[in-house]
Amino acid sequence: MAPPHDEKAEIQVNEDSISQRSISNVLFIIAMQTEASPLVNKFQLTEDLDSVFPKGVPWVRYHGKYKDLSINIVCPGKDNTLGVDGVGTVSASLLTYASVQAFQPDIIINAGTAGGFKVFDLYGVGSRQAFYTPNLAKELSLKVGKLSTGDSLDMSTVDETAIHANDATVKDMEGAAVAYVADLLKVPVIFLKAVTDIIDGDKPTAEEFLQNLAAVTLALDQTVTQVVDFINGKSFSEI
Amino acid sequence: MAPPHDEKAEIQVNEDSISQRSISNVLFIIAMQTEASPLVNKFQLTEDLDSVFPKGVPWVRYHGKYKDLSINIVCPGKDNTLGVDGVGTVSASLLTYASVQAFQPDIIINAGTAGGFKVFDLYGVGSRQAFYTPNLAKELSLKVGKLSTGDSLDMSTVDETAIHANDATVKDMEGAAVAYVADLLKVPVIFLKAVTDIIDGDKPTAEEFLQNLAAVTLALDQTVTQVVDFINGKSFSEI
Numbered sequence: 479m480a481p482p483h484d485e486k487a488e489i490q491v492n493e494d495s496i497s498q499r500s501i502s503n504v505l506f507i508i509a510m511q512t513e514a515s516p517l518v519n520k521f522q523l524t525e526d527l528d529s530v531f532p533k534g535v536p537w538v539r540y541h542g543k544y545k546d547l548s549i550n551i552v553c554p555g556k557d558n559t560l561g562v563d564g565v566g567t568v569s570a571s572l573l574t575y576a577s578v579q580a581f582q583p584d585i586i587i588n589a590g591t592a593g594g595f596k597v598f599d600l601y602g603v604g605s606r607q608a609f610y611t612p613n614l615a616k617e618l619s620l621k622v623g624k625l626s627t628g629d630s631l632d633m634s635t636v637d638e639t640a641i642h643a644n645d646a647t648v649k650d651m652e653g654a655a656v657a658y659v660a661d662l663l664k665v666p667v668i669f670l671k672a673v674t675d676i677i678d679g680d681k682p683t684a685e686e687f688l689q690n691l692a693a694v695t696l697a698l699d700q701t702v703t704q705v706v707d708f709i710n711g712k713s714f715s716e717i
Numbered sequence: 718m719a720p721p722h723d724e725k726a727e728i729q730v731n732e733d734s735i736s737q738r739s740i741s742n743v744l745f746i747i748a749m750q751t752e753a754s755p756l757v758n759k760f761q762l763t764e765d766l767d768s769v770f771p772k773g774v775p776w777v778r779y780h781g782k783y784k785d786l787s788i789n790i791v792c793p794g795k796d797n798t799l800g801v802d803g804v805g806t807v808s809a810s811l812l813t814y815a816s817v818q819a820f821q822p823d824i825i826i827n828a829g830t831a832g833g834f835k836v837f838d839l840y841g842v843g844s845r846q847a848f849y850t851p852n853l854a855k856e857l858s859l860k861v862g863k864l865s866t867g868d869s870l871d872m873s874t875v876d877e878t879a880i881h882a883n884d885a886t887v888k889d890m891e892g893a894a895v896a897y898v899a900d901l902l903k904v905p906v907i908f909l910k911a912v913t914d915i916i917d918g919d920k921p922t923a924e925e926f927l928q929n930l931a932a933v934t935l936a937l938d939q940t941v942t943q944v945v946d947f948i949n950g951k952s953f954s955e956i
Contacts, residue, residue, distance in 0.1 A: 532818065535901055568894050571807045572814050572901075579771065655807050662774055662811075 497715035504709065505583035505665075506551040506702075507574050509590050509652050512691075514540070514553050516699040517589075521549055521706070530580045537573055545710045552577045570652035574659040585666045585709075588657075589702050591694050592625070592650035592671035611668060614717045618704050625653045625669055666714065670705060672698035736954035743948065744822035745790040745941075746813050748829050748891050751930075753779070753792050755938040756828075760788055760945070769819045776812050784949045791816045809891035813898040824905045824948075827896075828941050830933050831864070831889035831910035850907060853956045857943050864892045864908055905953065909944060911937035 508514040518525075523540035531537045536555030543549070554569040574586065615622055653669050660667035672694045709717055747753040757764075762779035770776045775794030782788070793808040813825065854861055892908050899906035911933045948956055 532902055534903055568806050568810045568897055571811055572898065575811050575814065658807055659811065663771055664773055 498713050499584070500711065500713045501584045501709055501717070502546065503548045503581065503584045504550070504706070505577055505581055505586045506549070507570065507577070507586060507588045507652070507656050508551055508553050509570065511538070511553055511555075513590050513695055513698060514538075514551050516695070517551060517702055520699065520703055521551075523549060523551060531576055537576070539577075544706065547706065547710055549706070550577065550581050550583065567652060567655035571655035571659050574656050575663070578659065578663045578665055583665060585668065585714075586656065586660050587668045587670060587702075587705070588653055589670040589698060590650060590652065590672075591691065591698060592653075592673055611717045614668075614705060614708055617708055618701065620670075620701070625650060625671060668705075670698070670702060672701070737952050738823070739950065739952045740823045740948050740956070741785065742787045742820065742823045743789070743945070744816055744820055744825045745788070746809065746816070746825060746827045746891070746895050747790055747792050748809065750777070750792055750794075752829050752934055752937060753777075753790050755934070756790060756941055759938065759942055760790075762788060762790060770815055776815070778816075783945065786945065786949055788945070789816065789820050789822065806891060806894035810894035810898050813895050814902070817898065817902045817904055822904060824907065824953075825895065825899050826907050826909060826941070826944070827892055828909040828937060829889060829891065829911075830930065830937060831892075831912055850956045853907075853944065853947055856947055857940065859909075859940070864889060864910060907944075909937070909941060911940070 506514075506517070508517070517523075518540045521542060521544040523542040523544075526539040526541055529535075529537070529539065531539070536557065538553045538555045540551045541549065552573055554573050557569075570588075577583070578586070614620070650669075650671055653671070656669075657667060745753075745756070747756070756762075757779045760781060760783040762781040762783075765778040765780055768774075768776070768778065770778070777792045777794045779790040780788065791812055793812050809827075816822070817825070853859070889908075889910055892910070895908075896906060
């Protein structure tokens, strides 16, 4: 009789070998072009005009080297029918899937603006599954919170109940879809969310959103740059 | 000065050439294994055990020849974490995207059970964009209706308002995601939905759902078979 196969030990070995590997290939999923543009400039990335994606899809890819890192930033682009940024879970999941297939990243970072609850003030960083980032959060003084994802900008009663039940403090429109695909394809993922509006505050969401968007986008871009600088040259076990 | 480019005429030529092409490669997107199994048997398809999909994804593919048609049936499979069928828009969109890339189908058919409103009784067939199927609907006495898609089994007040505003008569959990990807990748798509429960009726949804599921699945499978028999040997302009 063969001895029982020790799956747990094998998984442990796998995780150890991953955690020692240095991070060299970073994929950013960013829903809105206005959120991506400052980073494209900062990292001096170039747009891929001869797209690796299927013909006709509106997805946009920027890529290049920054320090020791190979960086891809992908955005869903303008919806073919409506001409607005393709926010939401379906386009985020497709874009994440196709990008992981094409670029085989070491890590995915989903960066963007999000709605927040009063209990929270500026940043939410949530890492899912095997990877969490205690050193990164400490070094950059980032707050760690739970993220909830929904496909509408305003919040319905049902959504609100679900969010409170899950003790989430930040709400976005893509995170859960990115997390789903990252888990499916076994790629570590980090979420960097800058809060644009306090959902359970007094002002209507759309108004708050526009008022804060510029300032929050700037803060997001500064933090993303710090995160990239921090990750550069490190292994998973060091972040 | 160059004469203005006549885009409309060019599109017309494209559509004419597509409509004369005979349909030989059909991709079925089916959310639940219990809906797919009778069709797998009927068309004598075999499961693809050495999957064309990425390692670790739960997606299931059955394929084979039936009459003159090459048929693929794909299901999202069991969710890796929860062990239940991977229903909903995110997994449906990913599965549709990956399957179109892998199999290059002439047409997508999203078949499954759905919720219905009182105004409607058994079937809803909705074709989107360029392709509609007047001959098929007439020949098989199928009812044509508008389809609305949501990620929850029960209906929230917000969903109900949106559905009524769009004059939809059938509600499913995948259709809009399949339609989105079909439109993105420019593949004609048909929806075949058998109604399991009357959402605005008296009985609670979950109870109705289970009571009717077996009977409705049988009806769905019979209709899918009729549709495949009808499509076999025809061009787009004939359906």
